[in-house]
Amino acid sequence: MKRREFITLLGGTAVTWPLAARAQQRAMPVIGFLSSASPDGYAIRLHAFRQGLKDTGYVEGQNVAIEYRWADGQYDRLPALAAELVHRQVAVIAAAGGTPAALAAKAATATIPIVFAVSVDPIKIGLVASLNRPGGNLTGITNLNVEVGPKRLELLRELIPTATIIALLVNPTSPSIAEGFLRALQPAARALGLQLHVLNASTDRDFDPVFATMDQLRADALVISPDVFFNTRIERLAMLSLHHAVPAIYQYRPFVAAGGVIGYGSDETEYYRLVGTYTGKILKGEKPADLPVVQSTKVELIINLKTAKALGLTVPLSLLGRADEVIE
Secondary structure, three states: OOHHHHHHHHHHHHHHHHHHHHHHHHHOOEEEEEEOOOOOOOHHHHHHHHHHHHHOOOOEOOOEEEEEEEOOOOHHHHHHHHHHHHHOOOOEEEEOOOHHHHHHHHHHOOOOOEEEEEOOOOOOOOOOOOOOOOOOOEEEEEOOOOOOHHHHHHHHHHHOOOOOEEEEEEOOOOHHHHHHHHHHHHHHHHHHOOEEEEEEOOOHHHHHHHHHHHHHHOOOEEEEOOOHHHHOOHHHHHHHHHHOOOOEEEOOHHHHHOOOOEEEEEOHHHHHHHHHHHHHHHHOOOOHHHOOOEEOOOEEEEEEHHHHHHOOOOOOHHHHHHOOEEEO
């Protein structure tokens, strides 16, 4: 081959390589990951989500891309973030940031498949028509974090047998969760002879007045309702509950690791793995209308023994024996 011909051939090859790379990139499906929270504290969940994708044959950066949109606890940003993903023409939206993210995704598109992750009844809030046959472009995963609310009261009563006044912290900007959680707790509170006092927080500046109110009420314990806003403020809530000497229970392990006394709720690893699995199934061609809504049923009980001692509490052996993990 003559030198000029070789150079021409090499030059032509150099032109085709980036074109081929761009074509391959265009062919890679894109997932839109929409969350009401922030990436901080989401490492466990994202790992589980990616594991669910991997179980269905998808690996981020290899054969699927993920575009992340975080509202950082500001729910009013979600509609615009969902609209961005729709404009991006993603293949599927994983609305894995609680009820506000799911509702924003549903409002943004009636055609792009959506996999939601919520702790409330998806029929009652209008996400799907049926659990077995969702219909439309949505399906997803639910957890037990509202249903096990009464059990949280029982655990507090077991830990503090003399308790009579319980503070309940809710986020009023997410009424579907706040009201549903309160309805679940009221009968259990009456049965246990407990007085529930509802306190509201939806911004960081609300926390100090809320805990000051708890001091005035002489609350024996605090139940924090399941809400993505609180998920992103776990360390501060744990610190405040310790500072004000109010034993607090929440749903996830990171709260207990940060100094909360008890965690009881759905296993977030199983929960987000299922979200990833369903997202992968849709990428493979299954329709959300035909995928039944799945409930994540695994719950875990975690106790921080060090925090209990700091609060002057003796954890009963019966409670310690049932714990999935004891932090010392």
